[in-house]
Amino acid sequence: MKPQGVLIAGNWKMNHTPKETEVFFEKLKIGIQSLDALAKASLDNEQIRVCVMPPMLCLQTALTKTKNMKVTIAAQNVHFEKKGAFTGEVSGPMLSELGINTVLIGHSERRQFFGETNETVTKKINSLLSQGFRIIVCIGETKAERQHQETESVLKKQLDAVMSYQALSQSQSLVIAYEPVWAIGTGLTATTKQVEEAHGFIRSVLTNKFANKSGNIAAQKISILYGGSVTVENFADLLHCENVDGGLIGGASLKPENMIEFIKIAARSSS
Numbered sequence: 677m678k679p680q681g682v683l684i685a686g687n688w689k690m691n692h693t694p695k696e697t698e699v700f701f702e703k704l705k706i707g708i709q710s711l712d713a714l715a716k717a718s719l720d721n722e723q724i725r726v727c728v729m730p731p732m733l734c735l736q737t738a739l740t741k742t743k744n745m746k747v748t749i750a751a752q753n754v755h756f757e758k759k760g761a762f763t764g765e766v767s768g769p770m771l772s773e774l775g776i777n778t779v780l781i782g783h784s785e786r787r788q789f790f791g792e793t794n795e796t797v798t799k800k801i802n803s804l805l806s807q808g809f810r811i812i813v814c815i816g817e818t819k820a821e822r823q824h825q826e827t828e829s830v831l832k833k834q835l836d837a838v839m840s841y842q843a844l845s846q847s848q849s850l851v852i853a854y855e856p857v858w859a860i861g862t863g864l865t866a867t868t869k870q871v872e873e874a875h876g877f878i879r880s881v882l883t884n885k886f887a888n889k890s891g892n893i894a895a896q897k898i899s900i901l902y903g904g905s906v907t908v909e910n911f912a913d914l915l916h917c918e919n920v921d922g923g924l925i926g927g928a929s930l931k932p933e934n935m936i937e938f939i940k941i942a943a944r945s946s947s
C-alpha cells in the first residue's frame with residue numbers, strides 16, 4: 677500500500693488529434709464503468725489517481741469529455757511568464773481559465789529538443805506554483821551520464837533546481853517523475869534494482885532538503901513516479917518497488933484499454 681496512493685499519468689506527447697481525443701475518452705469512460713468494485717472504489721477514494729496529458733489543442737475536448745469522470749487533464753508544457761511576446765507559447769492563466777490546474781514541467785524531450793535547462797525549469801516551477809498549479813516535474817540521466825557513474829550527481833543537480841525555497845514550502849503541489857532518458861520510448865525499461873536505487877536516492881535528497889522533522893514527513897509525501905517504457909507487462913513489478921508511487925507513461929498511454937489495464941494493476945497492487 678502506497679501512503680500517497682498510486683498516480684497513473686499518461687503523457688501523449690504530440691499524438692492524437694481532437695477527434696481521436698474524443699474517441700479515446702469515450703472508450704476510457706466505458707472501460708472505467710466496467711471496472712470491478714475494488715478498482716472503482718480505489719478511483720473514488722483517490723487511492724488511484726488518473727491523469728492524462730493531451731496536446732494543447734486537445735485540452736478543451738479532453739476536459740469536456742471527462743466532465744463526470746475521475747480523470748485529471750494536464751498540460752505537457754507551459755511558459756513561466758503570464759503573458760507577452762512569446763510566439764507559440766501558452767501561459768498559466770490561459771490554462772487555468774480553461775480549467776487546467778496540473779502541468780508537466782522539464783520533460784527530457786523539452787530539455788533535449790526545445791532548449792530547456794535546469795534554470796528554465798526552476799523559473800517555471802516557481803511561477804506556476806505561485807499561480808496555484810500542481811506540478812509534475814521530470815528528472816533523469818542520459819545513457820552517457822549513467823555509463824560515467826554520474827546518475828546521482830545529475831539527479832542531485834536537477835533536484836536542486838526543482839526544490840527552490842518556494843517549492844519546499846509548497847511541496848504538497850509537487851510530483852517528481854524519474855525518467856532515465858535512455859529508457860524513454862526505447863523499450864528499455866530500467867531494472868527494478870536501478871529504479872529502487874534511483875528512487876531511494878531521490879527520496880533521500882528530498883528528505884535532506886527539509887531541515888526539520890515535519891519536513892521529513894513532507895518529503896515522504898511527495899509522489900515519485902517512474903517513467904521510461906512503462907507497459908502493462910512491467911507496471912506491476914515497477915509498482916512493487918519501494919518509493920515508486922506510480923508511472924509517467926508515454927507510448928503505452930495512447931490506448932484507452934492500456935489505461936484501464938494500468939488502473940487494474942494499480943488496484944491489485946494496493947489491495
Ligand code: PGA
Nearest residue numbers: 860861904905925926927
Ligand atoms: P515512454 O515515454 O513511456 O513512451 O517511454 C515516457 C515519457 O516520456 O514520459
